[in-house]
Amino acid sequence: MQKLILLALVGLGAQLVDGSLGMAYGVTSTTLLLAVGTNPAAASATVHLAEIGTTLVSGLSHWRFGNVDWKVVLRIGVPGAIGAFAGATFLSSISTATAAPLMAIILLTLGLYVFLRFTFQGLPKGQLGKPLRKRFLTPLGLVGGFVDATGGGGWGPVGTPAILASGRLEPRKTIGSIDTSEFLVAIAASLGFLWGIGSENIDYGWVLALLIGGMIAAPLAAWLVRHIPPRVLGAAVGGVIILTNTRSLLRSDWIDAPDAVRYVLYGVIYLAWAAAIAYSVAQYRKNAIEDQRILAEAEAEAEAEAEAEAEAEAEAVALGSTPDDKDKAPANA
Structure with missing residues (x-):
């Protein structure tokens, strides 16, 4: 029971992050499932089955708040589903000894990307209004779906920054559209895992716990996307992903690092993590102060x-006329 409650809290926290950043539900949840010794394919299958419900609720919530561009959802979601099914069948066909460190490398790479992107850049902003074309969204969806299924997460870390970097869709609609299109990815990945490893290898109690936590958080996350500082949250979540997957990789058969090496690396990660969060908070406050200054100057002007x-x-009234009277006077008067 304690484990199920913990998983529900994990699902709640992961969905709050995902709904606010447009990424990290699968990466966060799968990372923690692997940390307790779950088979990689089963961990990814568990998360994707839970995501069918969480992404449905999240998508509806984002739609209600006006955060969804349906053209983008279809153009990236359909190829994403194809890539996810292929990734699920690939992960199901390789051994656990190979899959565990491979997934740790994928998750670590995604965690580093999230960590660096949000610590040093925040959410990028560009010129809006230009359409996102199929030739951009189709390959992005295929790659994102494949990475998402094989890594237990990655749809958001691949899709959200790429669309944001294009500068063609405002941040809240980017996040809402990615979260909504992930519903198609979750269904396709789940079908791929059920076909590849069978339903008997999946703990449906864990699926339900993650699902309940995620569904509770989804509406709140869709509202928070307009209010929460994503820069700070991205740095914090990225640090969790980096630390946990570094631990998994160092303890794997591929590396099997001695305790002294592992503890030194953990210490370095903790220090970098704390510094990144402090820097993100400082930059967020600095930008907030700057925005307030610009707003105050505009109001004063x-x-x-x-x-x-x-x-x-x-003055015109004192002289017996008004600006309107001057405008109404004949031109040849």
Whole structure:
């Protein structure tokens, strides 16, 4: 029972992150399932089965808040589903000894990307309005779906930054569209795993626990996407993913590092993690202060213009005319 409650809390926290950043539900959940010794294919299958429900609720919630571009959902979601099915069948066909470190490498790479992207850049902003073309979204969906199924997560870390970097879709619609299209990816990956490893290798109690936590968090995350500082959250979550998967990789048969080496690396990661969070908080506050300063200057300028117009109108009235009277006077008067 304690494990199920913990999994529900994991699902809740992971969905809060995913719904706010457009990434990291699968990466976070799969990382923690692997940390307790779950078979890689079974871990990814468990997460994707839970995601069928969480992405459905998340997509509906984002749609209600106006965060979804349905053209983008279809153009990236369908090829994403194809890539996810292929990735699921691939992961199901390789041995656990090979799959565990391979998945750790994929998750570690995605964690590093999330960590560095949000610590040093935050959410990139560019010029909006230009359409996202199929020749961009189709290969992005195929790659994202394959990585998502083989790594237990990756749809968001692959798709969200790529679309944000294009500068063609505002951040909240990017996050909402990626979360909504993941529903198709989750269904295809789940079918691939059920076909590859069978249903008997999946703990449906764990699926239900992750599902309940994620469904509770999904509506809140869709609302928080407009309010939470994603830069800080991305740095924090990226650190968790890096630390956990570094641990899995160092303890795997591929490396089997001695305790002294592992503890030194853990210490370095903790220090870098703390520094990144502190830096992200500082940058967030700095940008917030700068935004407030710009807003205050704009308000002061508007107020000065209003006062100047009021003074001009008062002066015109004192002289027996108004600016409107001048405009109405005949041109040849």
